Amino acid sequence: MNLSDHSKVRDMARKAKHDSDDTLQKATNLFWKQGYHATSLKDLEQTLDLGPGSIYAQFGSKAGVFEAALKNYADSRQAELERHIEKSSSVLQGLASYAASFRTLCDRDAPSVSCMMMKSVTELHATEPALQSVASDLLDATEAMFTAQFVRAKKAGELPNYADPHFLGAWLQSEIMGIRTYAQKKDTQSTVPKLADALAQRVLALPTTV
Amino acid sequence: MNLSDHSKVRDMARKAKHDSDDTLQKATNLFWKQGYHATSLKDLEQTLDLGPGSIYAQFGSKAGVFEAALKNYADSRQAELERHIEKSSSVLQGLASYAASFRTLCDRDAPSVSCMMMKSVTELHATEPALQSVASDLLDATEAMFTAQFVRAKKAGELPNYADPHFLGAWLQSEIMGIRTYAQKKDTQSTVPKLADALAQRVLALPTTV
DNA sequence: GCTCAATTTGAGCGCTTGCTCAAAAATGGA
DNA sequence: TCCATTTTTGAGCAAGCGCTCAAATTGAGC
Numbered sequence: 001m002n003l004s005d006h007s008k009v010r011d012m013a014r015k016a017k018h019d020s021d022d023t024l025q026k027a028t029n030l031f032w033k034q035g036y037h038a039t040s041l042k043d044l045e046q047t048l049d050l051g052p053g054s055i056y057a058q059f060g061s062k063a064g065v066f067e068a069a070l071k072n073y074a075d076s077r078q079a080e081l082e083r084h085i086e087k088s089s090s091v092l093q094g095l096a097s098y099a100a101s102f103r104t105l106c107d108r109d110a111p112s113v114s115c116m117m118m119k120s121v122t123e124l125h126a127t128e129p130a131l132q133s134v135a136s137d138l139l140d141a142t143e144a145m146f147t148a149q150f151v152r153a154k155k156a157g158e159l160p161n162y163a164d165p166h167f168l169g170a171w172l173q174s175e176i177m178g179i180r181t182y183a184q185k186k187d188t189q190s191t192v193p194k195l196a197d198a199l200a201q202r203v204l205a206l207p208t209t210v
Numbered sequence: 211m212n213l214s215d216h217s218k219v220r221d222m223a224r225k226a227k228h229d230s231d232d233t234l235q236k237a238t239n240l241f242w243k244q245g246y247h248a249t250s251l252k253d254l255e256q257t258l259d260l261g262p263g264s265i266y267a268q269f270g271s272k273a274g275v276f277e278a279a280l281k282n283y284a285d286s287r288q289a290e291l292e293r294h295i296e297k298s299s300s301v302l303q304g305l306a307s308y309a310a311s312f313r314t315l316c317d318r319d320a321p322s323v324s325c326m327m328m329k330s331v332t333e334l335h336a337t338e339p340a341l342q343s344v345a346s347d348l349l350d351a352t353e354a355m356f357t358a359q360f361v362r363a364k365k366a367g368e369l370p371n372y373a374d375p376h377f378l379g380a381w382l383q384s385e386i387m388g389i390r391t392y393a394q395k396k397d398t399q400s401t402v403p404k405l406a407d408a409l410a411q412r413v414l415a416l417p418t419t420v
Numbered sequence: 421g422c423t424c425a426a427t428t429t430g431a432g433c434g435c436t437t438g439c440t441c442a443a444a445a446a447t448g449g450a
Numbered sequence: 451t452c453c454a455t456t457t458t459t460g461a462g463c464a465a466g467c468g469c470t471c472a473a474a475t476t477g478a479g480c
Contacts, residue, residue: 037247038337041468051429052469062468114332121394122324123333127248136396170392170401171408178388182380184331186346191380198381209419251438261459262439272438 020058023048028069033111035123036066036131066120067134073116074138081145091153092203095146095172100200102176103193105183113183115176117142143173163210175199230268233258238279243321245333246276246341276330277344283326284348291355301363302413305356305382310410312386313403315393323393325386327352353383373420385409 030047031039041052041062048055059065081098088094105113112119120135147169153159179199183192202209240257241249251272255262269275291308298304315323322329330345357379363369389409393402412419 033336035247035333035337037245038333040466042466053430053471054428056469057427112335114335118391118394119332122329122391123245123248125322125324125394126243127245133396136394139395167401167404170398171405174388174392174405175385176388177391178384178386181328181332181387181391182384184328184335184346185349186343188380191377194377195381195384250436252436263441263460264458266439267457 023050023058024068024072027065028072028116029111031066031069032073032116032119035119036128037123063128063131066131070116070120070131070134070138074141077115077117078142078145081142085149090158091149091156092158092206095149095153096200096203099172099176099203100196102179102183102196102199105180105192105196106189114180118177118180139173143169146172159207159210163206168206168210172203175202233260233268234278234282237275238282238326239321241276241279242283242326242329245329246338247333273338273341276341280326280330280341280344280348284351287325287327288352288355291352295359300368301359301366302368302416305359305363306410306413309382309386309413310406312389312393312406312409315390315402315406316399324390328387328390349383353379356382369417369420373416378416378420382413385412 026047027044030043034043041055044050044055044062044065045052055065059068084098084101085091085094088097117135117139121132121139124132124135147165150159150163150165150168154161154163154165176199179192179195182188182195236257237254240253244253251262251265254260254265254272254275258265265275269278294308294311295301295304298307327345327349331342331349334342334345357375360369360373360375360378364371364373364375386409389402389405392398392405
């Protein structure tokens with residue numbers, strides 16, 4: 001059983017021109033940058049270098065591409081958080097390191113300074129409830145990862161007994177959302193690092209201020 | 211000189227069918243709810259009860275309607291902040307009262323739980339730079355109001371000398387953005403009030419923690 | 421080299437988009 | 451009453467939308 005075989009394919013008649021991971025990543029970056037409504041199928045065709053037929057064969061609809069892209073995005077974000085946790089000696093230090101990583105938000109050349117899940121949950125609230133729900137669930141999964149870390153911190157004695165991991169998870173997610181939205185304004189390169197540092201400091205100070 | 215006369219009109223030949231303040235408010239609510247790209251001119255025609263010709267005579271373009279709506283929205287938000295400041299005995303208490311007002315974010319039946327300026331600055335970043343810039347400037351004006359209040363608080367001795375009003379203004383705006391974005395997720399009615407309370411507490415604690 | 425299923429292609433469908441403009445309707449002032 | 455002026459109307463344009471599907475293209479297995 002190969003890691004990357006397409007198990008349903010019995011006779012490989014023609015291998016896909018485009019690696020499908022690469023296609024999904026391109027779609028993710030485009031939707032992340034432009035949002036759902038501002039991205040047309042023509043945009044997708046050009047970016048993915050694929051005809052409309054191929055796109056519909058793979059994803060079924062524009063909404064289908066978007067949903068796959070959202071999940072792909074959420075996966076990489078969760079992997080990123082795990083990296084910060086793993087390389088840190090204590091739980092709170094891992095979370096603080098993650099918070100501090102938003103110092104560089106304005107310098108990165110990512111498709112958007114904001115988070116794709118955040119953007120989607122806001123953009124699609126009134127017009128695309130099904131997709132909005134997917135984005136909301138993925139954000140909840142991310143919040144659950146924060147919460148799980150605060151539970152670990154409590155068990156490790158890094159936080160007092162009365163600390164509420166669920167509240168802290170929600171709080172941390174809200175703080176990060178705030179910084180990322182603030183960073184969408186013009187000329188925030190000098191302020192955003194200060195906000196990220198302040199957040200990292202507050203995470204480290206939780207043992208005495210929670 | 212009447213407060214509400216249209217000074218350029220010499221001979222009033224036919225009075226506008228629709229009060230133009232009401233029209234603008236309807237447009238604001240629609241764009242606030244749905245965003246720029248998801249709102250079509252047909253939507254506007256139906257909501258404003260106006261033909262396309264009337265809309266173009268008043269606003270020039272869809273972008274023109276949106277810009278007017280944004281400015282109208284920013285005006286009411288700033289008036290709201292001023293109300294909280296005026297009715298409070300101290301500056302920090304006014305800001306804390308404003309922060310605490312987001313407790314009820316999920317209960318209100320506003321067009322969106324999020325802020326129209328925030329939504330716009332995020333949605334339009336890649337696709338409509340001119341409108342994004344307008345939204346960014348309006349957010350900066352709001353931040354400047356926060357900063358001005360922190361300056362007042364310093365002068366009134368509510369904050370220590372080393373407090374940085376510019377940072378605090380940015381920080382408060384970022385905090386509010388975080389709560390409002392978090393509130394866009396499903397089922398956050400129980401958490402949002404806690405986040406708003408915690409923010410209000412932190413504002414009141416600034417004298418000793420800044 | 422042929423077979424044949426998987427994949428790609430792209431013309432084009434019905435519909436919607438943002439927008440225009442000439443004609444109609446409305447009303448204060450003469 | 452009728453003029454002058456403004457506002458409303460709405461048919462309709464060119465372009466773009468999401469999407470379909472029959473035909474062409476590809477390449478691994480025989």
